[in-house]
Amino acid sequence: MIEAHQLRKCFKIYKSKKGTLGSMLSLFSGEYEEKNAVDSISFKINEGEFVGYIGPNGAGKSTTIKMLSGILHPTSGKVTVLGIDPQKHRKKLAQRIGIVFGQRTQLWWDLPVKDSFEILKHMYKIEDRAYQKFLKHYDDLLDIGQFLHTPVRKLSLGQRMRADLAAAMIHNPPVLFLDEPTIGLDIVAKHKIRDFLQEMNKAEKKTVILTTHDMDDIEQLCSRVIVINQGRKILDGTLEKLRTHIGLPSILTVTYEYLPKPNELEGIERAECTGRKCTIVYDRSKISSPVLLREISKWGTPLDIQMTEPDIEEVIQNIY
Numbered sequence: 001m002i003e004a005h006q007l008r009k010c011f012k013i014y015k016s017k018k019g020t021l022g023s024m025l026s027l028f029s030g031e032y033e034e035k036n037a038v039d040s041i042s043f044k045i046n047e048g049e050f051v052g053y054i055g056p057n058g059a060g061k062s063t064t065i066k067m068l069s070g071i072l073h074p075t076s077g078k079v080t081v082l083g084i085d086p087q088k089h090r091k092k093l094a095q096r097i098g099i100v101f102g103q104r105t106q107l108w109w110d111l112p113v114k115d116s117f118e119i120l121k122h123m124y125k126i127e128d129r130a131y132q133k134f135l136k137h138y139d140d141l142l143d144i145g146q147f148l149h150t151p152v153r154k155l156s157l158g159q160r161m162r163a164d165l166a167a168a169m170i171h172n173p174p175v176l177f178l179d180e181p182t183i184g185l186d187i188v189a190k191h192k193i194r195d196f197l198q199e200m201n202k203a204e205k206k207t208v209i210l211t212t213h214d215m216d217d218i219e220q221l222c223s224r225v226i227v228i229n230q231g232r233k234i235l236d237g238t239l240e241k242l243r244t245h246i247g248l249p250s251i252l253t254v255t256y257e258y259l260p261k262p263n264e265l266e267g268i269e270r271a272e273c274t275g276r277k278c279t280i281v282y283d284r285s286k287i288s289s290p291v292l293l294r295e296i297s298k299w300g301t302p303l304d305i306q307m308t309e310p311d312i313e314e315v316i317q318n319i320y
């Protein structure tokens with residue numbers, strides 16, 4: 001369904017000289033360095049898969065998504081999405097894919113959300129009945145009815161993301177490319193978006209590629225992860241494979257009623273207690289969260305428990 005073969009994108013970065021004059025001159029000097037933002041990446045994604053495409057800042061995730069969707073042309077290599085070459089048939093492909101860039105809205109900033117949807121309706125030549133069905137369906141799934149008449153610039157980030165997601169689905173595409181759709185959202189908004197994406201994948205059988213820095217997104221949504229770093233693919237497999245490969249340390253912060261009495265336990269990498277508060281770093285592949293919770297309850301009576309997942313940067317570091 002989605003195939004990338006030895007995909008590479010090399011950017012020319014012009015060397016800049018010091019000062020304003022230097023910057024101007026460097027534009028004309030033609031001196032540049034080459035940077036492989038994406039370096040010989042290959043993968044095959046089947047219909048209905050939900051793939052997390054992860055890596056640290058600057059790893060090449062957005063550049064890959066842009067090549068898959070035809071926004072950027074590869075320097076070399078080959079890519080097809082639904083059998084379509086994005087480079088040759090970008091418009092044809094646009095009818096079959098939905099894209100969301102979390103950092104930037106695709107909607108018209110000063111127009112009410114509904115006006116943006118109507119422009120898209122005309123662009124994709126969507127019939128009235130299908131459009132009305134879309135409005136109703138996405139009101140049920142994402143509560144878009146609440147802010148249909150609000151200009152995009154006045155929406156909260158969570159509302160804006162919901163509007164962007166709905167807009168990406170207006171033509172009912174079978175494939176979704178999502179570039180950090182949960183960035184900057186609070187926990188409630190993240191849950192709403194995740195529930196929606198799960199519904200899209202499970203009930204509506206959409207194939208999804210998701211880039212994110214949020215490990216919870218990956219854990220809750222993705223059956224497969226592709227990890228890239230410095231433009232190169234370093235891991236491709238199930239979430240379980242990622243977990244066993246790196247251990248995925250999790251952190252539990254517990255506040256006890258009285259001073260706790262910690263014990264050593266297999267799977268706990270570190271337990272630091274200051275007064276009644278303990279920070280416990282543990283390896284989920286060695287001790288499950290329920291077992292850990294039972295064990296740490298023997299240290300004292302917990303009053304408050306918080307769990308923190310490692311961020312993607314930490315995960316990638318552990319892969320090396």
Ligand SMILES: Nc1ncnc2c1ncn2[C@@H]1O[C@H](COP(=O)(O)OP(=O)(O)OP(=O)(O)O)[C@@H](O)[C@H]1O
Nearest residue numbers: 011012013037055056057058059060061062063064
């Ligand atoms: N138009 C461009 N011109 C030159 N270099 C670019 C361009 N776009 C991206 N790059 C560089 O390519 C590399 C990969 O960038 P990309 O945006 O794909 O990373 P990313 O994995 O999406 O990062 P982030 O998680 O920070 O969004 C970076 O070093 C970036 O500076």
